[in-house]
Amino acid sequence: RKEVEQDPGPFNVPEGATVAFNCTYSNSASQSFFWYRQDCRKEPKLLMSVYSSGNEDGRFTAQLNRASQYISLLIRDSKLSDSATYLCVVNMFKTGNQFYFGTGTSLTVIP
Amino acid sequence: EADIYQTPRYLVIGTGKKITLECSQTMGHDKMYWYQQDPGMELHLIHYSYGVNSTEKGDLSSESTVSRIRTEHFPLTLESARPSHTSQYLCASWGGAEAFFGQGTRLTVV
Numbered sequence: 001r002k003e004v005e006q007d008p009g010p011f012n013v014p015e016g017a018t019v020a021f022n023c024t025y026s027n028s029a030s031q032s033f034f035w036y037r038q039d040c041r042k043e044p045k046l047l048m049s050v051y052s053s054g055n056e057d058g059r060f061t062a063q064l065n066r067a068s069q070y071i072s073l074l075i076r077d078s079k080l081s082d083s084a085t086y087l088c089v090v091n092m093f094k095t096g097n098q099f100y101f102g103t104g105t106s107l108t109v110i111p
Numbered sequence: 112e113a114d115i116y117q118t119p120r121y122l123v124i125g126t127g128k129k130i131t132l133e134c135s136q137t138m139g140h141d142k143m144y145w146y147q148q149d150p151g152m153e154l155h156l157i158h159y160s161y162g163v164n165s166t167e168k169g170d171l172s173s174e175s176t177v178s179r180i181r182t183e184h185f186p187l188t189l190e191s192a193r194p195s196h197t198s199q200y201l202c203a204s205w206g207g208a209e210a211f212f213g214q215g216t217r218l219t220v221v
Contacts, residue, residue, distance in 0.1 A: 034209075043201055043212035044154070087154075089210070098169075099144065099203075099210055103153040 001026055006088050006102035014110050017078045021105050023071040023088030032091035033064055035073045037084045038104065044087055047073075078109045114138050117202050117213035124192055124220055132187045132216045134202030142205040143185040147171060147198050148215075154201065160185055192220040 006023045013019050025033075033050035048055065050062040050071055061074040071088055088102035115136040124130055136143070141162040146154040156169030158177040166177050174196070175189050189196055197220050202213040 041150075041199075041217075043214050045212070046209045049208065098156065098159065099205075100156075101146075101154040 002102075003027060003092070003100040004088055004090050004102040007105050008103070010106035010108065012108045012110060013078055015078055015080060017109075018074065018076045019078060019107060020075075021073045021086055021088070021107075023073075023102055025069050025071070025088075025090045025100075027090075027092055028066075028069060030069075030090045030092050033071050034089040034091070035060075035062055035071075036087040036089050036101075038087055039084050044089075044101075047086070075107075078107075080109050080111060083108050115202065115204055115211050115213045117200075117216050119216060120214060121217050122219070124218070126191075126193055126220055128192050130189050130192055130218070132189075132200055132202075132218070134185045134187070134213055135183050136185075136204045136211070136213075137183060138204060138206060138211070139182065140204035140206055140211075141182065143179070144203045144205070144210070145169075145175075145177060145185070145187050146201040146203065147173070148201060149198050158187065192218075194220045196220050 004025050035047040036044040037047045038044040050064045054063040059076045063072045085104040085106050087104045090100045118133045143160045145158040148154045155171035157171050157173040160166050160179040199215050199217050201215045203210045
């Protein structure tokens with residue numbers, strides 16, 4: 001079983017739409033959680049960390065449910081520039097800070 | 112911008128050649144990582160390091176080796192390149208609250 005599983009996508013949404021991505025992780029000892037964004041043929045970059053209480057950054061809202069081992073990302077009022085692959089990332093203290101990446105969910109925002 | 116650099120950005124090389132992919136960071140991070148990513152696919156951890164003289168293999172079996180003689184430098188070496196090694200290689204370091212990635216090396220073995 002994979003450490004991190006994400007919605008397979010792809011998501012094709014019109015501008016202005018609200019879109020939600022989900023992610024589950026298998027190891028309850030996981031410590032830190034992140035959403036990264038990866039543009040085509042570029043390196044991943046941190047979009048936002050995910051905190052237990054949930055957190056918001058502009059149009060982006062991330063939530064964590066430790067009991068269900070579930071992470072979500074909500075994007076409101078989608079822009080064309082939001083088109084990218086969104087990676088769910090979990091940091092585990094197994095033997096040092098290993099990062100585990102989901103397969104990524106591709107988002108295309110259509111004019 | 113993150114201070115983590117990879118060279119070369121692109122490399123086309125013949126089968127059987129020995130190659131070293133360079134990764135350097137100037138942030139003083141102890142933990143560094145190498146990932147392999149095929150186009151449109153997920154990242155796979157191939158090596159990581161907790162600090163100087165520490166190296167470990169990741170979850171994806173790899174014929175590459177790494178070394179960590181200095182904190183800032185984490186090179187990856189392929190002794191004999193094969194077409195199956197064609198991929199993108201991403202180096203990262205952990206800054207306590209965030210992982211920073213280099214721009215990657217896109218390797219093609221012909």
